[in-house]
Amino acid sequence: xxxxxxxxxxxxxxxxxxxxxxxxxxxxxxxxxxxxxxxxxxxxxxxxxxxxxxxxxxxxxxxxxxxxxxxxxxxxxxxxxxxxxxxxxxxxxxxxxxxxxxxxxxxxxxxxxxxxxxxxxxxxxxxxxxxxxxxxxxxxxxxxxxxxxxxxxxxxxxxxxxxxxxxxxxxxxxxxxxxxxxxxxxxxxxxxxxxxxxxxxxxxxxxxxxxxxxxxxxxxxxxxxxxxxxxxxxxxxxxxxxxxxxxxxxxxxxxxxxxxxxxxxxxxxxxxxxxxxxxxxxxxxxxxxxxxxxxxxxxxxxxxxxxxxxxxxxxxxxxxxxxxx
Numbered sequence: 001x002x003x004x005x006x007x008x009x010x011x012x013x014x015x016x017x018x019x020x021x022x023x024x025x026x027x028x029x030x031x032x033x034x035x036x037x038x039x040x041x042x043x044x045x046x047x048x049x050x051x052x053x054x055x056x057x058x059x060x061x062x063x064x065x066x067x068x069x070x071x072x073x074x075x076x077x078x079x080x081x082x083x084x085x086x087x088x089x090x091x092x093x094x095x096x097x098x099x100x101x102x103x104x105x106x107x108x109x110x111x112x113x114x115x116x117x118x119x120x121x122x123x124x125x126x127x128x129x130x131x132x133x134x135x136x137x138x139x140x141x142x143x144x145x146x147x148x149x150x151x152x153x154x155x156x157x158x159x160x161x162x163x164x165x166x167x168x169x170x171x172x173x174x175x176x177x178x179x180x181x182x183x184x185x186x187x188x189x190x191x192x193x194x195x196x197x198x199x200x201x202x203x204x205x206x207x208x209x210x211x212x213x214x215x216x217x218x219x220x221x222x223x224x225x226x227x228x229x230x231x232x233x234x235x236x237x238x239x240x241x242x243x244x245x246x247x248x249x250x251x252x253x254x255x256x257x258x259x260x261x262x263x264x265x266x267x268x269x270x271x272x273x274x275x276x277x278x279x280x281x282x283x284x285x286x287x288x289x290x291x292x293x294x295x296x297x298x299x300x301x302x303x304x305x306x307x308x309x310x311x312x313x314x315x316x317x318x319x320x321x322x323x324x325x
Contacts, residue, residue: 025050025059032098036060044098063098067159070109074167075117077124079132086167087124089116091147092160100155108154112147116161119146129168136163 026049027033033045036058052059074088091112095101105111123142124132132139140161148158168176 019054023052023054025052030065032063032065033059034061034063034098034102041099041103061098061102063095063101065095065098067092067094070112071164072113072116074165075120077121079124079127079129081128083129083168083172085124085129085132085169086165087120088164089120089143090162090164091116091158092162093151093156093158095155096157097155100153104154108156111154112151112156112158115150116143116147119143119150129172133166133168136166139163 025033025045027045027047029047031047033050035042035045035050035052037043037053037056041060042057070091070093072089072091074086076084077087078084093112101108120139120143123139127135127139140163144158144161147161151158
């Protein structure tokens with residue numbers, strides 16, 4: 001066998017091996033292959049290895065089940081108050097039925113783009129400019145629900161639609177900028193006025209609290225002064241009372257001592273057994289003391305009247321005894 005025959009045989013073998021290898025197909029993760037047999041739908045191959053029958057089976061489409069993001073170009077829309085704006089949308093969608101996705105619509109992305117544009121025009125046409133600019137969430141929710149329902153028969157689920165940019169005409173933007181500037185200036189003035197008001201209120205409250213504190217301090221000072229005076233008066237009264245008590249105690253002790261001395265003298269007098277003349281003399285001494293008082297009338301007992309003679313007798317005795325001495 002010559003070299004040419006070997007080369008042809010090797011080429012044929014390589015072709016057969018390649019052909020056989022081509023019959024084995026591997027479907028990657030998160031993908032589905034739609035297979036046709038003799039021109040009609042046959043099966044949906046999921047992740048794994050599959051065998052493709054040569055000349056009979058054909059892969060009609062390879063569908064990814066991952067969520068996709070499509071950014072559509074800006075679309076001109078007209079609001080209810082006849083303002084033309086440019087709005088571009090971002091659509092997040094995912095294929096849920098590979099067969100419907102392959103056979104349901106010819107160009108799925110173009111269909112979604114046109115459907116989102118018409119839906120957006122319908123929604124914005126019912127709204128005015130101000131509500132359009134402040135109602136992004138409402139518009140997103142409405143357009144998502146409408147697109148999801150419309151694309152369901154295509155095997156597509158629209159998860160979310162977002163308005164990326166809303167561009168009103170230039171003159172509208174200028175007017176809005178002026179309005180925003182005026183609004184910011186108004187808020188600045190309001191904030192400044194509120195700040196001045198709060199400052200004045202704080203100053204007034206501080207002055208009020210200061211006056212209250214001064215009044216309380218004065219009141220407490222007067223209370224303390226009155227308490228001090230009261231305590232001083234109490235102390236003086238206690239001192240006077242104690243002084244009187246001491247004086248009364250001294251007088252009582254003096255009287256007690258006098259009485260005790262008198263009692264002792266009487267005891268001694270009784271022990272001395274005095275005679276009648278001594279007793280009469282003591283009575284005269286007591287009467288003399290009584291006569292020294294301030295009383296204007298003195299009642300003299302009958303016993304003392306008899307003592308006058310006794311006094312004259314004593315005087316004579318004393319006179320008689322004097323020359324003898």
